[in-house]
Amino acid sequence: MDGSLRGVDRYRKEKNMKYKNIIFIAVVFIVGIVINLFLNDFGAWRYFGTFFSAFLAGPLVSVLVGIISQFFDTGIGDLGRWILLIGHLFVGLVAGVMVMKGFAKKFWKPFIVHIIVLTIATLSYYLRSTVWLMEAEGTWNVSDLMHFFLQNPQGYLMDTVKLGCRYAIPMFISVYVSWLIPKVISAKYDFPYKNKY
Numbered sequence: 001m002d003g004s005l006r007g008v009d010r011y012r013k014e015k016n017m018k019y020k021n022i023i024f025i026a027v028v029f030i031v032g033i034v035i036n037l038f039l040n041d042f043g044a045w046r047y048f049g050t051f052f053s054a055f056l057a058g059p060l061v062s063v064l065v066g067i068i069s070q071f072f073d074t075g076i077g078d079l080g081r082w083i084l085l086i087g088h089l090f091v092g093l094v095a096g097v098m099v100m101k102g103f104a105k106k107f108w109k110p111f112i113v114h115i116i117v118l119t120i121a122t123l124s125y126y127l128r129s130t131v132w133l134m135e136a137e138g139t140w141n142v143s144d145l146m147h148f149f150l151q152n153p154q155g156y157l158m159d160t161v162k163l164g165c166r167y168a169i170p171m172f173i174s175v176y177v178s179w180l181i182p183k184v185i186s187a188k189y190d191f192p193y194k195n196k197y
Contacts, residue, residue, distance in 0.1 A: 087124025
């Protein structure tokens with residue numbers, strides 16, 4: 001009799017923990033989208049909600065937060081907007097997967113996450129600008145695009161470097177604050193990916 005009561009009690013605890021985890025993930029998902037939409041007008045800060053959800057709830061939630069917040073921001077009208085949507089997808093995916101692979105355990109490892117997602121974000125915005133330039137010039141010919149590029153290659157490269165520099169500090173702060181939040185709450189609370197810290 002005593003053993004069956006322990007089994008029932010363990011089952012209830014597991015079921016209760018499962019519901020708590022689902023609620024926690026849903027709250028992180030909603031808060032991540034709200035953060036991204038609130039910070040959207042501040043350039044690279046728009047990724048903070050994606051990093052927040054990656055560090056707390058994993059890659060699936062961070063991908064969904066990135067895609068949905070980008071969709072609410074720009075829609076999916078033209079190719080440039082699709083590029084931004086895919087960029088947000090990869091930022092969320094890479095950040096979430098790297099957290100799952102142990103990149104949240106040591107202080108220096110989130111810096112690697114920062115460098116990779118900074119590169120993805122910068123390239124997606126540069127590619128979007130290139131697509132919009134091609135649309136403005138009315139050409140989809142790569143040789144015509146190379147003609148524009150070769151007229152001022154240093155200017156295009158400097159624009160990319162400047163964009164990366166503008167994104168570097170906000171993304172660095174976003175990644176490390178998102179890393180610090182679970183570190184702090186893991187001391188007191190249980191959440192699904194607590195073992196990654």
